[in-house]
Amino acid sequence: MKEPEKQGICDKIFFTGFFKTHARSLRNFLYYKFGDEDLADDITQEAFIKLWQNCADVRHPKSFIYTVAKNSALNHTANKKVIMTYTKNNPAKETDYQSPDYIMEEEEFRKKFEKALSELTEAQRTALLLHRVEGKKYREIAEMLEISVKAVEKRIHGALVSLSEKIENFR
Amino acid sequence: MKEDTRLAKWLSGELNTEELEELKKLPNYITLLRIKENLDSLQSPYFNEEGILTEVLSQPKTITKTIPLYRRYWFTAAAVILIMLGIGFVFTVQDTHEEAFSGQTFALNLPDASEVILNSGSALSYNKWSWDNNRKVELNGEAYFKVAKGEKFSVITSLGTVQVLGTQFNVKARANRLEVTCFEGSVKVIKDGKEVVLKPSQGLYYEDDVYSGVLRMEKTDPAWLHDELIFNKESLGAVIAEIERHYNISIENKANSSQLFSGTLPGDDIETVIKILELNYHLKAEKKDNVIILKP
Numbered sequence: 435m436k437e438p439e440k441q442g443i444c445d446k447i448f449f450t451g452f453f454k455t456h457a458r459s460l461r462n463f464l465y466y467k468f469g470d471e472d473l474a475d476d477i478t479q480e481a482f483i484k485l486w487q488n489c490a491d492v493r494h495p496k497s498f499i500y501t502v503a504k505n506s507a508l509n510h511t512a513n514k515k516v517i518m519t520y521t522k523n524n525p526a527k528e529t530d531y532q533s534p535d536y537i538m539e540e541e542e543f544r545k546k547f548e549k550a551l552s553e554l555t556e557a558q559r560t561a562l563l564l565h566r567v568e569g570k571k572y573r574e575i576a577e578m579l580e581i582s583v584k585a586v587e588k589r590i591h592g593a594l595v596s597l598s599e600k601i602e603n604f605r
Numbered sequence: 606m607k608e609d610t611r612l613a614k615w616l617s618g619e620l621n622t623e624e625l626e627e628l629k630k631l632p633n634y635i636t637l638l639r640i641k642e643n644l645d646s647l648q649s650p651y652f653n654e655e656g657i658l659t660e661v662l663s664q665p666k667t668i669t670k671t672i673p674l675y676r677r678y679w680f681t682a683a684a685v686i687l688i689m690l691g692i693g694f695v696f697t698v699q700d701t702h703e704e705a706f707s708g709q710t711f712a713l714n715l716p717d718a719s720e721v722i723l724n725s726g727s728a729l730s731y732n733k734w735s736w737d738n739n740r741k742v743e744l745n746g747e748a749y750f751k752v753a754k755g756e757k758f759s760v761i762t763s764l765g766t767v768q769v770l771g772t773q774f775n776v777k778a779r780a781n782r783l784e785v786t787c788f789e790g791s792v793k794v795i796k797d798g799k800e801v802v803l804k805p806s807q808g809l810y811y812e813d814d815v816y817s818g819v820l821r822m823e824k825t826d827p828a829w830l831h832d833e834l835i836f837n838k839e840s841l842g843a844v845i846a847e848i849e850r851h852y853n854i855s856i857e858n859k860a861n862s863s864q865l866f867s868g869t870l871p872g873d874d875i876e877t878v879i880k881i882l883e884l885n886y887h888l889k890a891e892k893k894d895n896v897i898i899l900k901p
Contacts, residue, residue: 446662453658461652471650475657482661518647547643565617566644572617590613598636 444489452495453482459568460503463578466560467507469516477506500578516552516559518567543601550600558593561586616641700743704728708853710829715742719758720751724777724829726850747777749827752790764811765796774803775827777810782843784810786822810837832872838865841886845899848878855896862886 442448457478464474481502485495492498551559564570564578572586579586614620615628615637628634705711705723712722713729716736723729727746732739740758752758754771762778772790777783785794786808794801796811801819803809808822820837828835834851836844844866845856852875864886870878879890879897891898 449662450658453661454654457654457657458649458652461657462650465650475653479657479660482657483664486661486664518650543639544643547640562644563647566641567647567649572613584610587610587613590616591610594612594616594637594640597640598633601636601640602633 443485443492443495449486449489456496456499457482459564459570459578460499462568463560463564464503464507466516466563467556468510470510473510477503477510480506516563518548518551518563546601546604547597549604550597553600554593554596558589558596561589562593565590612637700730700732702728702730705746706853707850715740717753717755719753722749722830724748724827724850725853744776744778746779747775747784747829749773749775749830765794768793768795773826779846780843781814782810782812782839784808784837786824786827788824788826808837812839828869829872834870834872834878836866836868836870838867840865841882844870844882848875852878857896857898860886860888860899860901 443452460481461474461478464477465471468474481499484502485492485499488498554562561575561579564575565572570578572583572590575586576583611620611624611628615625620628631637703711703713703721703723705725705727707726710722710724712720714720715731716733717740719740721729721742724747727744727748729742729744729746729748731742740756741761742759743761745762748760750758750760750769751773752769752771756770758769758771760767760769760776762776762783764778764781764783767774767776767785769790769792772792773788774790774792775784775786775788777785783794783796785792785803787803787805789805791805792803794803794809796816797814799816801809801816803819806822806825808820810817810820817838824835829851834844834847836847839847841858841860841862841864845858848854848870849856851872854875866885868881870881882888882899883890886899888899888901891900
């Protein structure tokens with residue numbers, strides 16, 4: 435894998451650019467995994483410090499930070515719930531659904547959605563949120579998690595099946 | 606398409622129209638749509654990007670930086686060492702070569718401060734790097750040696766070897782003649798397994814491998830150092846060759862004489878030299894295009 439940012443990663447300006455491109459994704463990946471913002475911040479910071487200190491020796495900075503972060507993550511388990519906030523207050527307000535059976539009150543649906551989301555497996559939630567919230571392509575998620583694209587698709591599919599089943603059963 | 610990734614393809618917008626139409630027939634399609642909208646309205650969690658970046662950049666990178674640098678340049682360093690070893694090897698193997706061209710003499714010092722004066726048209730080589738273990742020179746021509754005291758010192762010629770321990774002596778190895786004169790100390794001449802030891806003021810020569818016996822020499826150093834050419838029963842050819850080297854001229858000898866020559870010729874007066882040859886060998890000298898022709 436050819437990574438142009440490898441050149442001059444020891445340079446402060448270059449490093450800053452690399453950090454701004456990748457830190458948020460890594461940090462939120464860790465957050466979706468653990469549901470713990472402080473832990474995600476700590477592991478992210480630690481991974482980037484190691485990159486900064488070993489800059490001359492690192493050939494693939496992106497792989498490096500994910501590897502370091504994942505090694506740190508081995509010592510932790512997901513013990514908190516992922517709490518998401520909304521950008522828009524009424525996501526489906528203007529949608530006019532054809533079947534009245536499925537029309538729910540927005541607030542009610544959102545609560546069910548949040549509950550269902552928190553009940554997803556860690557693998558499903560991480561893949562789904564990286565895709566939908568962080569805007570990562572399945573290929574990018576596969577790289578991050580070191581799994582195949584197919585496996586990512588299975589996780590996303592599973593997440594959607596689980597979400598829809600749960601939301602409908604909560605009724 | 607496999608069933609277990611269909612919704613993933615739908616979510617990323619990779620379904621074609623046909624597949625999408627099929628999906629729309631699902632009873633939970635509207636729920637799926639609403640899930641998608643809810644997902645898209647989720648906000649990426651707050652992340653204190655600047656704070657963490659500042660913290661990271663404030664970390665020193667000195668300790669770990671030196672090790673990678675060492676590792677990165679390891680191959681370069683290894684290559685440099687190899688090249689240096691290679692150069693060293695070449696220097697060790699390669700001998701130092703000194704030469705005095707015709708018409709000139711050349712004085713030099715060996716690594717142990719021994720002095721050597723090369724006579725005209727002579728060459729000497731030795732190995733500077735192994736000198737301390739191996740005081741050995743190869744000589745082609747004639748040279749006067751003033752050897753510093755120490756271990757065995759050898760002069761190797763194609764005609765024989767001269768061995769000494771600190772002394773002054775002259776070695777002449779020309780064509781078919783090896784001539785050694787000792788001026789101080791003692792000299793051992795090794796020729797075809799036969800060893801002869803010379804004391805001061807003694808000399809010897811081998812002409813065509815025929816041994817002269819130990820001869821008495823009057824001089825305290827070689828005549829050629831004082832610009833004199835001294836000959837001891839040498840053939841006309843050898844004398845002419847010596848004159849050519851010394852004066853850096855060409856002489857064409859059309860005479861055929863087996864008479865040997867003994868005596869001294871001046872080193873700074875070619876006219877006299879030619880005159881002496883004319884008288885001794887009953888020859889007539891002619892000069893033509895920088896070449897002196899000797900005719901009977």
